[in-house]
Amino acid sequence: MxxxxxxxxxxxxxxxxxxxxxxxxxxxxxxxxxxxxxxxxxxxxxxxxxxxxxRAMTDQQSEVVILRTGHNLRAPYEWAHHVSRARAVGMEDARIAALAGPLENMADDDRVLARAVDELMTEARLLPGTRDTLIKAIGAEGMFDLMATVGFYSVLGFIVKSLDVPIDQDVAAELAERPLS
Incomplete structure:
Protein backbone atom coordinates (compact mmCIF):
# COMPACT_ATOMS: atom_id res chain seq x y z
CA MET A 1 0.00 0.00 0.00
CA ARG A 55 23.07 34.13 5.21
CA ALA A 56 26.48 35.63 4.56
CA MET A 57 26.22 35.08 0.78
CA THR A 58 24.60 37.53 -1.64
CA ASP A 59 21.28 36.66 -3.26
CA GLN A 60 23.00 35.68 -6.50
CA GLN A 61 25.66 33.59 -4.74
CA SER A 62 22.92 31.79 -2.84
CA GLU A 63 21.03 31.06 -6.06
CA VAL A 64 24.19 29.68 -7.68
CA VAL A 65 24.58 27.29 -4.74
CA ILE A 66 20.92 26.27 -4.73
CA LEU A 67 20.74 25.77 -8.49
CA ARG A 68 23.89 23.65 -8.53
CA THR A 69 22.54 21.61 -5.61
CA GLY A 70 19.20 21.12 -7.40
CA HIS A 71 21.05 20.12 -10.57
CA ASN A 72 23.23 17.60 -8.72
CA LEU A 73 20.15 16.12 -7.04
CA ARG A 74 18.32 15.99 -10.37
CA ALA A 75 15.41 17.71 -8.60
CA PRO A 76 13.17 19.46 -11.16
CA TYR A 77 11.13 21.17 -8.44
CA GLU A 78 14.17 22.88 -6.92
CA TRP A 79 15.66 23.69 -10.32
CA ALA A 80 12.43 25.28 -11.62
CA HIS A 81 11.77 27.31 -8.50
CA HIS A 82 15.29 28.63 -8.37
CA VAL A 83 15.46 29.47 -12.07
CA SER A 84 12.55 31.77 -11.26
CA ARG A 85 14.26 33.18 -8.15
CA ALA A 86 17.60 33.58 -9.91
CA ARG A 87 15.89 35.64 -12.60
CA ALA A 88 14.21 37.71 -9.89
CA VAL A 89 17.61 38.60 -8.39
CA GLY A 90 19.00 39.66 -11.76
CA MET A 91 20.71 36.56 -13.13
CA GLU A 92 20.69 36.09 -16.90
CA ASP A 93 19.40 32.86 -18.44
CA ALA A 94 22.79 31.95 -19.94
CA ARG A 95 24.41 32.17 -16.52
CA ILE A 96 21.65 30.08 -14.96
CA ALA A 97 21.87 27.44 -17.69
CA ALA A 98 25.66 27.22 -17.28
CA LEU A 99 25.12 26.05 -13.69
CA ALA A 100 23.77 22.75 -15.04
CA GLY A 101 26.90 22.16 -17.08
CA PRO A 102 30.62 21.61 -16.67
CA LEU A 103 32.55 23.86 -14.31
CA GLU A 104 34.78 25.17 -17.11
CA ASN A 105 31.74 26.77 -18.80
CA MET A 106 30.99 28.97 -15.78
CA ALA A 107 32.21 32.40 -14.80
CA ASP A 108 35.09 32.25 -12.29
CA ASP A 109 33.00 33.34 -9.28
CA ASP A 110 30.25 30.81 -10.05
CA ARG A 111 32.82 28.07 -10.64
CA VAL A 112 34.20 28.49 -7.10
CA LEU A 113 30.73 28.06 -5.59
CA ALA A 114 29.70 25.23 -7.91
CA ARG A 115 32.93 23.33 -7.27
CA ALA A 116 32.25 23.57 -3.53
CA VAL A 117 28.71 22.22 -4.04
CA ASP A 118 30.00 19.39 -6.21
CA GLU A 119 32.61 18.38 -3.63
CA LEU A 120 30.10 18.43 -0.79
CA MET A 121 27.77 16.22 -2.77
CA THR A 122 30.38 13.77 -4.03
CA GLU A 123 33.02 13.80 -1.28
CA ALA A 124 30.86 14.94 1.66
CA ARG A 125 33.51 17.58 2.33
CA LEU A 126 35.32 20.56 0.92
CA LEU A 127 38.81 19.70 -0.25
CA PRO A 128 41.46 21.99 1.30
CA GLY A 129 42.19 23.96 -1.87
CA THR A 130 38.50 24.55 -2.53
CA ARG A 131 37.92 25.51 1.09
CA ASP A 132 40.71 28.10 0.98
CA THR A 133 39.51 29.54 -2.34
CA LEU A 134 35.94 29.64 -1.06
CA ILE A 135 36.93 31.49 2.11
CA LYS A 136 38.80 34.07 0.00
CA ALA A 137 35.72 34.49 -2.18
CA ILE A 138 32.91 34.62 0.41
CA GLY A 139 34.54 34.55 3.85
CA ALA A 140 34.44 31.92 6.58
CA GLU A 141 30.80 32.61 7.47
CA GLY A 142 29.91 32.36 3.79
CA MET A 143 31.63 28.97 3.65
CA PHE A 144 29.56 27.72 6.59
CA ASP A 145 26.39 29.15 5.03
CA LEU A 146 27.20 27.47 1.72
CA MET A 147 27.48 24.10 3.48
CA ALA A 148 24.23 24.74 5.37
CA THR A 149 22.50 25.74 2.12
CA VAL A 150 23.60 22.55 0.36
CA GLY A 151 22.36 20.48 3.31
CA PHE A 152 19.09 22.39 3.59
CA TYR A 153 18.27 22.11 -0.11
CA SER A 154 19.38 18.48 -0.21
CA VAL A 155 16.71 17.66 2.37
CA LEU A 156 14.14 19.59 0.34
CA GLY A 157 15.33 17.71 -2.75
CA PHE A 158 14.83 14.39 -0.96
CA ILE A 159 11.27 15.44 -0.05
CA VAL A 160 10.23 16.73 -3.47
CA LYS A 161 11.66 13.73 -5.29
CA SER A 162 10.52 11.05 -2.84
CA LEU A 163 7.00 12.43 -2.59
CA ASP A 164 6.54 13.71 -6.16
CA VAL A 165 5.81 17.26 -5.01
CA PRO A 166 4.32 19.19 -7.94
CA ILE A 167 5.99 22.37 -9.14
CA ASP A 168 3.89 25.31 -7.97
CA GLN A 169 1.53 26.60 -10.65
CA ASP A 170 2.97 30.12 -10.83
CA VAL A 171 6.51 28.79 -11.37
CA ALA A 172 5.33 26.22 -13.93
CA ALA A 173 3.44 28.96 -15.80
CA GLU A 174 6.48 31.28 -15.78
CA LEU A 175 8.77 28.58 -17.16
CA ALA A 176 6.20 27.56 -19.79
CA GLU A 177 5.97 31.19 -20.89
CA ARG A 178 9.71 31.87 -20.59
CA PRO A 179 11.64 28.60 -20.86
CA LEU A 180 15.27 28.73 -19.86
CA SER A 181 17.17 29.60 -23.03
Missing part, protein backbone atom coordinates in the same frame (compact mmCIF):
# COMPACT_ATOMS: atom_id res chain seq x y z
CA UNK A 2 1.45 3.36 -1.05
CA UNK A 3 0.70 6.49 0.93
CA UNK A 4 0.34 9.79 -0.92
CA UNK A 5 1.50 13.05 0.57
CA UNK A 6 -0.22 15.75 -1.42
CA UNK A 7 0.24 19.42 -0.53
CA UNK A 8 -2.18 20.18 2.29
CA UNK A 9 -4.98 22.62 1.58
CA UNK A 10 -5.71 25.48 3.97
CA UNK A 11 -8.58 23.43 5.42
CA UNK A 12 -6.28 20.45 6.12
CA UNK A 13 -3.49 22.57 7.59
CA UNK A 14 -2.44 21.52 11.14
CA UNK A 15 -3.45 24.02 13.81
CA UNK A 16 -0.09 23.62 15.58
CA UNK A 17 1.67 25.39 12.68
CA UNK A 18 -1.15 27.74 11.63
CA UNK A 19 1.09 30.80 11.79
CA UNK A 20 3.54 29.25 9.30
CA UNK A 21 0.75 28.81 6.73
CA UNK A 22 0.32 32.57 6.64
CA UNK A 23 4.04 32.99 5.98
CA UNK A 24 6.56 31.09 3.89
CA UNK A 25 5.05 27.63 4.38
CA UNK A 26 1.69 28.38 2.85
CA UNK A 27 3.21 29.69 -0.37
CA UNK A 28 5.02 26.59 -1.64
CA UNK A 29 3.97 23.01 -2.28
CA UNK A 30 7.12 21.59 -0.68
CA UNK A 31 6.16 23.14 2.67
CA UNK A 32 2.51 22.20 2.24
CA UNK A 33 3.78 18.60 1.93
CA UNK A 34 6.17 19.02 4.87
CA UNK A 35 3.12 20.11 6.92
CA UNK A 36 2.19 16.43 7.11
CA UNK A 37 4.84 16.49 9.88
CA UNK A 38 4.03 19.72 11.75
CA UNK A 39 6.86 19.35 14.28
CA UNK A 40 9.43 19.09 11.49
CA UNK A 41 7.98 22.12 9.73
CA UNK A 42 8.09 24.12 12.97
CA UNK A 43 11.71 23.10 13.57
CA UNK A 44 12.56 23.89 9.94
CA UNK A 45 11.39 27.51 10.10
CA UNK A 46 14.34 29.03 12.03
CA UNK A 47 16.96 27.32 9.85
CA UNK A 48 15.07 28.43 6.74
CA UNK A 49 15.10 31.99 8.03
CA UNK A 50 18.88 31.88 8.31
CA UNK A 51 19.62 30.02 5.07
CA UNK A 52 17.20 32.06 2.97
CA UNK A 53 17.33 35.51 4.58
CA UNK A 54 20.22 35.89 7.05
Missing amino acids: STEFKPLSDGEWPESVATLRKGFAGRLNVYRVMAHHPDLLAAWAPLREHVVRQ
